[in-house]
Amino acid sequence: NAGVTQTPKFQVLKTGQSMTLQCAQDMNHNSMYWYRQDPGMGLRLIYYSASEGTTDKGEVPNGYNVSRLNKREFSLRLESAAPSQTSVYFCASSENVPTGELFFGEGSRLTVL
Amino acid sequence: DAKTTQPPSMDCAEGRAANLPCNHSTISGNEYVYWYRQIHSQGPQYIIHGLKNNETNEMASLIITEDRKSSTLILPHATLRDTAVYYCIVRVAGAAGNKLTFGGGTRVLVKP
Numbered sequence: 001n002a003g004v005t006q007t008p009k010f011q012v013l014k015t016g017q018s019m020t021l022q023c024a025q026d027m028n029h030n031s032m033y034w035y036r037q038d039p040g041m042g043l044r045l046i047y048y049s050a051s052e053g054t055t056d057k058g059e060v061p062n063g064y065n066v067s068r069l070n071k072r073e074f075s076l077r078l079e080s081a082a083p084s085q086t087s088v089y090f091c092a093s094s095e096n097v098p099t100g101e102l103f104f105g106e107g108s109r110l111t112v113l
Numbered sequence: 114d115a116k117t118t119q120p121p122s123m124d125c126a127e128g129r130a131a132n133l134p135c136n137h138s139t140i141s142g143n144e145y146v147y148w149y150r151q152i153h154s155q156g157p158q159y160i161i162h163g164l165k166n167n168e169t170n171e172m173a174s175l176i177i178t179e180d181r182k183s184s185t186l187i188l189p190h191a192t193l194r195d196t197a198v199y200y201c202i203v204r205v206a207g208a209a210g211n212k213l214t215f216g217g218g219t220r221v222l223v224k225p
Contacts, residue, residue: 042200048212
């Protein structure tokens with residue numbers, strides 16, 4: 001059982017380049033999330049999707065777009081990468097029950113030069 | 114969601130119980146207390162959650178005070194693999210897709 005799978009695990013970009021982080025879950029969860037974690041800091045929510053076809057902004061959505069492709073997949077796109085977006089990105093998923101725990105992927109480490 | 118306060122770091126001896134405190138004095142009646150941990154730079158891992166009763170599972174125990182303004186996560190027999198950052202989070206269960214707001218957490222170092 002793979003759980004939550006993120007690709008790529010590592011990426012280096014130049015300022016202004018674009019890229020998409022991919023996330024897939026095989027637990028049939030309705031909700032999916034994208035977080036970022038800067039060095040020495042806690043996680044901050046970028047976007048989330050409570051169900052297929054819906055997306056909502058989190059704490060730090062500027063500079064990002066998301067797409068809930070289907071129930072399994074939730075992608076995060078950086079249209080014009082900036083050095084401030086250098087971070088570790090985590091995808092998570094959960095059931096849509098009141099106390100559903102979040103399951104996290106292993107993270108994608110992005111460096112923007 | 115109510116704000117939580119945790120000590121930034123603490124040490125614990127291997128084999129002893131680790132007691133991690135969390136203050137959430139502005140918690141509302143319908144808000145749950147959740148604990149997650151993050152080992153090194155892996156994705157966070159769910160530990161336990163509770164509303165007002167004490168809870169126990171195979172990983173830990175959660176003790177919530179009667180006024181619900183604080184709680185303690187107990188790792189009964191800490192091992193070196195329990196070295197991690199532990200996050201205490203308070204939120205309304207089921208609100209807007211179960212999203213969680215992480216604070217700074219407590220960095221726990223288990224020493225031999």
